[in-house]
Amino acid sequence: MNAKLSDEQLVAYLDDQLDTEQRARIDAAIAEDPMIGLRLQWLDRSSLPFKEAFNQLNRQAPVDRLQAMLDTLPSPVRPPLSRRWFLAAAAGLLAGGVLADRLFLGWQESQQTSNWRGLVADYMALYVPQTLDHLPSDETTQRAQLQTLDEHLGLKLAPAQLSLPRIELKRAQILEYDDVPIAQITYLDPVHGPLALCITLSSSGSRQVARERRHGLNIVYWSDMHHAWMLIGHNPAAELEAMATTLRSRLSA
């Protein structure tokens, strides 16, 4: 009856997940059949220092960013103050479903240049000024961040090219969905909130600056030979276009 012990039972034995009776049964089977003992030894080769290994991984956790994220969450202890935040966050999640849908599936289906702006707009619609709190904004950090963008998108970006009057550059990061990189350079406008310059690879040729509106956000976009660019934010369209013109001339210089 015990002649055929399954790997499941042997693994449960190794994991000490059996009751006394089951254990005794396996002990007896091992005593009776050396092959079972060998199989058990073989399976035990997979007993690796899992905990220790993954504890090493914890050191890579973006603790600062996660902590910053936690700070922005509503505190249940102070409901009157946090209620609005809480509702905003819940709304963000609903949008997040749409976002994930478009980003993860839609991106692969269609890489038409008009579509990527929709994806970015979905993403940027979730940003509030607090999203950009607690980010290091020293030049060394930003240079390193920009270098990552350069590597992914074949660009040569310098902080000076990207600076905008009265608006602070907060972060440059690479987003990647299904192997298509999108650079996102985020700014915080003290009046209109977060805005972003986003870049992706495009071979559809050079195009002049054009405007559009998505999710209540203004967008100006253009492209050159190798990249499609867009500037997106709550700023009035004309203001955004002026910024785009400045950026464009500096970036093509």
Place this chain on the structure above:
Amino acid sequence: MWRYGLLLSRQRHVAEDLVQATCVRALERAGQYEPGTRMDRWLMSILHSIWINEVRARRVRQGQGTVDTDTALSFDGEHVAQTHVLASQVIRRVDALPEAQRETVFLAYVEGLSYREVAEVLQVPIGTVMSRLAAARVKLAEYPPLQSVPNPSSGERR
């Protein structure tokens, strides 16, 4: 939680988003939390369901099972130097397992959950937990013993 998110998604920014969504969802459902039970288990089950239902379900590529080695759960260049060689071998081997086995191994052997607890977090029968762990262990047993000094011929990057 971040670690669990990274294990599932294999992408750092997705892992962060998962943690955030989990926190928000947990606050939303704070009333459903049963005092006296382990909060971390509860959070992991929320993270798992967000991953399954809202993120992974929409990721075509993940479904095809192809993973770019550069985006796989591993130590990227800047972290490699700081990380113990043994740890990176273990993580690579776990990462090479199919998703269901990978997260079952993680919950049972890294987080130290009992079979029953793993089954509750993943919302699967305990028999499924057992068969996933057995299948994972069979695969893991096939590797050569861990090497404290990296061997260039083993094919495992540092």
